[in-house]
Amino acid sequence: KAGVTQTPRYLIKTRGQQVTLSCSPISGHRSVSWYQQTPGQGLQFLFEYFSETQRNKGNFPGRFSGRQFSNSRSEMNVSTLELGDSALYLCASSGGTPDVDGYTFGSGTRLTVV
């Protein structure tokens, strides 16, 4: 079966712009989580959506937001981009209980803010 698909793979944006990243989970998975990965901070949890509702949220500013659609696809939006937002953004899907089943990750979107 198809894996987790993230688009685009690479993105270059200018400081102050906004960006939207997309994630299509594995068919049948209803939980989608987003992570930011940087060399300095490692993997940081952004938020998790389950059945179109945000179920958990990390400690990121309100510039970071997300949503999930009825087909479980998810988008993440970052407004007013800062240089420090440059990172690999990873999406992970799960059947609904990631604390038991674990995640399947996408290959990520590499965002560079200049």
Added chain:
Amino acid sequence: AQSVTQLDSHVSVSEGTPVLLRCNYSSSYSPSLFWYVQHPNKGLQLLLKYTSAATLVKGINGFEAEFKKSETSFHLTKPSAHMSDAAEYFCVVSSWGYQKVTFGTGTKLQVIP
């Protein structure tokens, strides 16, 4: 509350020698534990998971891990390293019903030919 500590940020082994990546955890409830691997510029791949069944867990690519409650450890091992094992490895803990997982800071494994 839960936390996970990966005791080594970098591990270097020679090809064909054993691999040991160390992970200690803390959890207020019965934990689930996972190991993930990340190759450069790739997403994370699930290697193995422990969810209160057998304490010795076998994963993909010859890796295994042993859950030791008394030591609060979940170390990852492999009898013989292969060049393709060079990657970053993440230990992850979650608590039943908590619906959140906590990632360790990662261990970069270098395999020397």
